Each structure stands twice: as structure tokens, then as C-alpha cells.
Amino acid sequence: MAEKVLIFDTTLRDGEQSPGVALNASDKVEIAQQLERLGVDIIEAGFPKTSQGDLEAVATVAKAVRKPVIAALAHAHPEAVDAAWEALKDAARPRIHVFLSVSDIHLMHQLRKNREEVLEMARTQVARAKQYCDDVEFSPMDAARAEWEYVYTMLQQCIDAGATTVNIPDTVGYTVPEEFERFIRSIFENVSNIHKAVVSVHCHNDLGLAVANSLAAVRAGARQIEVCVNGIGERAGNASLEEVAMAIRTRADFFGLETNIKPSEIYRTSRLVSDLTGMSVQPNKAIVGANAFRHQSGIHQDGILKMRETYEIMDARDIGWPTGGAEIVLGKLSGRHGFQARLEALGYELTDEELNRAFLAFKELADKKHEIDDRDLEALVADKMRTSEEVYHLDFVQVTSGDHATPTATVRLNAPDGSVQADAALGTGPVDAVYKAINRIVQVPNVLTEFAVKSITEGIDAQGEVTIRIESDGRSYVGRGADTDIIVASAKAYMNALNRLLSIQRRADSEVRTSP
Ligand code: KIV
Numbered sequence: 001m002a003e004k005v006l007i008f009d010t011t012l013r014d015g016e017q018s019p020g021v022a023l024n025a026s027d028k029v030e031i032a033q034q035l036e037r038l039g040v041d042i043i044e045a046g047f048p049k050t051s052q053g054d055l056e057a058v059a060t061v062a063k064a065v066r067k068p069v070i071a072a073l074a075h076a077h078p079e080a081v082d083a084a085w086e087a088l089k090d091a092a093r094p095r096i097h098v099f100l101s102v103s104d105i106h107l108m109h110q111l112r113k114n115r116e117e118v119l120e121m122a123r124t125q126v127a128r129a130k131q132y133c134d135d136v137e138f139s140p141m142d143a144a145r146a147e148w149e150y151v152y153t154m155l156q157q158c159i160d161a162g163a164t165t166v167n168i169p170d171t172v173g174y175t176v177p178e179e180f181e182r183f184i185r186s187i188f189e190n191v192s193n194i195h196k197a198v199v200s201v202h203c204h205n206d207l208g209l210a211v212a213n214s215l216a217a218v219r220a221g222a223r224q225i226e227v228c229v230n231g232i233g234e235r236a237g238n239a240s241l242e243e244v245a246m247a248i249r250t251r252a253d254f255f256g257l258e259t260n261i262k263p264s265e266i267y268r269t270s271r272l273v274s275d276l277t278g279m280s281v282q283p284n285k286a287i288v289g290a291n292a293f294r295h296q297s298g299i300h301q302d303g304i305l306k307m308r309e310t311y312e313i314m315d316a317r318d319i320g321w322p323t324g325g326a327e328i329v330l331g332k333l334s335g336r337h338g339f340q341a342r343l344e345a346l347g348y349e350l351t352d353e354e355l356n357r358a359f360l361a362f363k364e365l366a367d368k369k370h371e372i373d374d375r376d377l378e379a380l381v382a383d384k385m386r387t388s389e390e391v392y393h394l395d396f397v398q399v400t401s402g403d404h405a406t407p408t409a410t411v412r413l414n415a416p417d418g419s420v421q422a423d424a425a426l427g428t429g430p431v432d433a434v435y436k437a438i439n440r441i442v443q444v445p446n447v448l449t450e451f452a453v454k455s456i457t458e459g460i461d462a463q464g465e466v467t468i469r470i471e472s473d474g475r476s477y478v479g480r481g482a483d484t485d486i487i488v489a490s491a492k493a494y495m496n497a498l499n500r501l502l503s504i505q506r507r508a509d510s511e512v513r514t515s516p
């Protein structure tokens with residue numbers, strides 16, 4: 001049996017540090033449950049000291065997701081360690097992850113402390129975390145730019161204080177593979193108690209080397225890699241989960257290692273994270289980008305038709321990619337059983353109510369679009385499964401526009417009190433008119449900060465998928481909607497974002513009312 005490399009996913013913590021991304025507790029639980037299905041070993045669910053909301057979100061994940069280890073981040077301060085434990089105390093397998101800077105540039109200009117003082121803080125807080133739980137991880141932040149000798153000393157002392165995993169971060173994505181491999185080897189050679197801990201790495205992608213550096217570290221003996229789905233994360237992001245996992249699997253001949261990741265869940269996980277964070281996946285992204293398994297040149301297409309392996313090193317179906325419409329297509333005459341069977345084959349387990357809603361939407365779509373493939377189904381299910389949290393429901397939207405017309409929209413919404421409310425507005429364009437008409441009813445001040453539209457499949461009758469981001473009170477909310485009419489898709493996306501905003505506001509209001 002090949003040795004295992006543990007996959008530590010930090011999409012819910014470092015991934016959430018991507019500019020503009022804000023996940024609420026139910027988003028976090030949905031992603032964590034999918035990460036569990038994917039086979040991730042450790043899920044870092046958040047940084048509880050940063051806000052009460054994040055503390056509660058980590059606690060909710062810890063209660064809902066029982067198989068993987070659930071980690072919470074804490075800087076080396078007693079209150080942060082206590083908050084991490086408060087969030088984790090009901091977890092089946094809790095881990096406190098303590099971090100503290102180790103590079104001179106951070107010590108001098110950020111912490112403004114000397115090396116001895118910093119060592120003392122690291123030791124003390126690891127020991128404090130150890131009083132709460134056995135599983136403690138320590139990260140010397142910015143290790144890749146620090147003096148190696150000082151890193152060895154810090155690791156040695158933190159392992160003595162109880163750390164069971166030591167994680168070497170390349171916080172600013174500065175290192176290169178050969179150098180990082182040497183650094184990790186030197187840690188094994190110079191830290192005498194290193195055998196008592198798992199060595200982990202956490203690489204950022206500022207030079208586009210996060211995956212290469214992580215794999216180099218594994219060659220040197222690291223046995224945990226910290227990653228994010230779709231490679232999201234602070235600045236240029238973290239090492240991408242899917243690239244790391246598929247490199248280890250595809251090149252098992254070279255690495256001689258394996259992970260617990262189930263490749264067939266990769267594509268769905270990528271879609272879910274993209275949906276809930278609003279961060280689109282670039283088309284040429286390895287493994288999960290729209291072009292990752294597309295062949296354009298005649299020579300390549302010819303090779304693929306003769307034998308797939310001529311130009312492909314992985315099979316898209318192993319990664320859970322939908323068929324792309326080539327094999328199974330549903331249409332107007334497809335029945336409920338066929339629809340349900342196809343969804344099950346795609347891995348969706350819908351409740352009866354969700355299935356009813358999705359089937360109605362499927363029938364509506366089939367009236368407008370001749371052939372419905374797996375990509376359409378995915379968009380449709382994503383739409384319908386999330387509408388269960390609706391505060392306002394979009395009942396009707398109608399628009400007039402044109403080069404000689406003033407764009408005008410009428411909308412009708414089902415309000416939370418059961419009433420039906422309608423209004424109309426003029427705008428600079430049809431989307432502006434729709435959003436203004438919705439605003440007249442919902443009346444929640446917000447600013448639209450992003451708007452993107454793309455086609456889900458090929459063809460003139462394709463569904464358009466609209467992703468938007470709105471901001472209100474310093475928080476951002478993502479919304480998505482799909483429809484064959486992109487104005488309707490835009491209205492759905494706006495309602496989706498507004499409903500997220502409203503449900504968070506309602507929860508906050510009820511917390512204020514129920515607190516002593
Ligand atoms: O990049 C980094 O150094 C981190 C640490 C908290 C592990 O995210």
C-alpha cells in the first residue's frame with residue numbers, strides 16, 4: 001500500500017480570504033459536507049476570533065460534519081485559542097491550528113518583538129491549545145522567507161509544547177520548488193523531535209508555483225498539503241486541491257503516494273465552491289476549467305477519436321465531469337423517471353420537494369430549449385435547491401427595451417408576509433430597470449459591484465448564467481441565476497443575492513431580540 005498524503009482543505013478559511021468572498025454558516029456547511037464526500041482529511045472551517053459570525057459558522061460545521069477532522073485557526077493569543085476551542089468543542093475530531101510569524105521582516109515590522117519573545121508566545125499558545133485538545137497544528141508564518149535555523153528552533157519548541165502537525169507556510173508565494181524541497185529536507189535533518197509530528201506545507205500562488213512547491217515538499221517527506229478548491233485564497237490563491245490530488249494520482253508512478261480524495265467528486269466540488277463564492281473558474285484552469293478536456297486542433301481531435309490517451313492524461317469522467325451533452329440528452333418528452341435517474345447518475349440526491357421543484361423547472365426549460373444536457377441540469381438543480389431559503393420569490397418579470405425605447409421593467413414578488421407585490425421602473429438598460437423595480441419593493445440599500453454573464457452550453461438557445469455580487473453594510477453577497485432569457489437570469493441572480501442578504505439580516509435581528 002502506498003503511503004498517504006493528508007489533504008487539509010482551507011477553502012472555508014484561506015479561501016474565504018479571497019477578496020470579495022463572504023460565506024455564511026449554511027454555505028460553509030454545504031461546502032464542508034461536499035468536502036467530506038470528496039474525502040478531504042482535514043477541513044479548516046474558519047478563524048473564530050475574527051468574528052462571532054465566524055465562530056458560530058465553525059461551530060455549525062463542527063456539529064454537522066463528523067468524519068473529517070475539523071480545524072479552527074487561531075493566532076498566538078490566548079483569546080484566539082479560546083475562541084477556536086469554543087467553536088470546536090462539539091466536533092467529533094477537533095484540531096486547533098495556532099500560527100505566529102517567524103520571518104525577520106514580520107517580527108521587526110509587524111509584531112515588533114524580538115525572537116525570544118516570539119518563541120515564548122508560540123510555545124505558550126501551543127501549550128494552551130493542547131490543554132483543550134490533543135490534535136494541535138502549529139504554523140510558523142512566512143517560514144519560506146525566514147532564517148532556517150530560527151524556524152528549526154521554533155518547530156522544535158512547539159513540538160515539545162504539544163504540536164502534532166507542523167505546517168510550513170510559504171505565506172507570500174516566494175519560494176521555488178528546488179529551494180522548498182531543500183528546506184523541507186533540512187527540517188527533517190535539523191529538528192530532532194520532528195518524528196513526533198506530521199510535516200505539512202501551505203503554499204501561496206503569487207508566482208504561480210503553489211502546486212509545484214507543494215509537490216516538491218512531498219518529495220522531501222511532507223505528508224500533509226494545505227489546499228483550496230479551485231486554488232482560491234488570499235491574493236493569487238493557495239495550491240489547488242484538484243491539481244495536487246490529480247498530480248499525485250496521475251503520477252503515482254513518480255510519487256509512489258496516494259490521497260483519500262475521490263476524484264469523481266472533484267467536478268461537483270469545484271462547481272459548488274464557484275457557485276457559493278461567486279469566483280468563476282478560468283476556462284484554461286487545469287482539471288476543472290471549461291477547456292480542460294476540450295480539443296481544438298484537427299490533429300488532436302483525430303488522435304482522441306482513435307484513442308483518448310493520445311492527447312489526454314486523465315479521463316474527464318473520472319473527475320465527475322458531466323458528459324457535455326454528447327451522450328445523454330433530455331428533452332420535452334423526457335419523463336420524471338428519466339429526469340430523476342439522470343440526476344442520480346450525476347450524484348444529486350434530492351428530497352421529494354426539491355425533485356418536484358426541479359422537475360417543474362425542467363419542463364419549463366424543455367419548452368424553450370430543445371436539448372437539455374448535464375450542464376443545463378446542474379444549473380437548474382443549483383437554482384432550485386437553493387430557492388428553499390427564499391425570503392422574497394420572483395413571481396414575474398417583464399421588460400421592454402430597444403434602441404428607440406426607454407427600458408422599462410415590471411416585476412411581481414411574493415413577499416415573506418404572504419402578500420403579492422408588484423412595481424415598475426425605468427432604467428438605463430433592461431437589467432437596470434429590473435433591479436430598480438425590485439429595489440422599490442424590497443428596499444434594502446446595496447451596491448452592485450460585479451455582474452458577469454456566460455453561456456452554459458453551446459448554441460443560440462443556450463441558457464445564460466448570470467453571477468453578481470452586491471455589497472451592503474461592508475459585506476458582500478453573491479447571487480446566481482440561469483435562464484434562456486438573460487434578463488430573467490439577471491433578475492434571478494439579483495433575487496438570489498438579496499435573499500442571502502435578507503436571511504442574514506433576519507438572523508442577526510432575531511439574535512439581538514433573543515439575547516439577554
Ligand atoms: O499563508 C499563511 O501563512 C497562512 C497561515 C495562517 C497558515 O494562511
Ligand code: ZN
Nearest residue numbers: 014171202234
Ligand atoms: Zn495562507
